[in-house]
Amino acid sequence: KAGVTQTPRYLIKTRGQQVTLSCSPISGHRSVSWYQQTPGQGLQFLFEYFSETQRNKGNFPGRFSGRQFSNSRSEMNVSTLELGDSALYLCASSLPQGVNTEAFFGQGTRLTVV
């Protein structure tokens, strides 16, 4: 069974630009969540999608947005990039709500904003 796939693995962008990250969940997983990891901040929850609908949202500005497609693949977009957006962005997929199960993570996309 293929794992969670995130593309690209690395990105370098300039301040003010926008970026789109992609995540393909494990087959059969319909819940996809996004996290930002920065040194000392752990994994900060961005948002979670299920059946193409955003169900949960973390405390991030509106520059961070996402969407989910009918095949459960998800994209995350960050507009007007700031230096502080440099981080490892992780995507995780899991079984639907009500099932106690772990989230499976991709290897992440390392975004550097210069």
Place this chain on the structure above:
Amino acid sequence: DQQVKQNSPSLSVQEGRISILNCDYTNSMFDYFLWYKKYPAEGPTFLISISSIKDKNEDGRFTVFLNKSAKHLSLHIVPSQPGDSAVYFCAASDSGNQFYFGTGTSLTVIP
């Protein structure tokens, strides 16, 4: 507000000894708890979990303990091995598919 806290950013343990990683949470609605292990440049990998109906779960060298009254969980690794050196994150869920993660504890096992 950080609902899951790992107050020790780092821990060093001698090979063969016990490693104890601690985690505290504030939300009494959390009913499922997990530990993840993360190596540099990789995504976190699931290690072990525990439901709120239990107070202990064991898997090989890894045991997770849950104290609901204290809102505290811990991960015990015994015996510790150099390959266990990684960052460990605890996480909690209220069955809503949102996982709340701590800030991580970097474990170094010294050969």
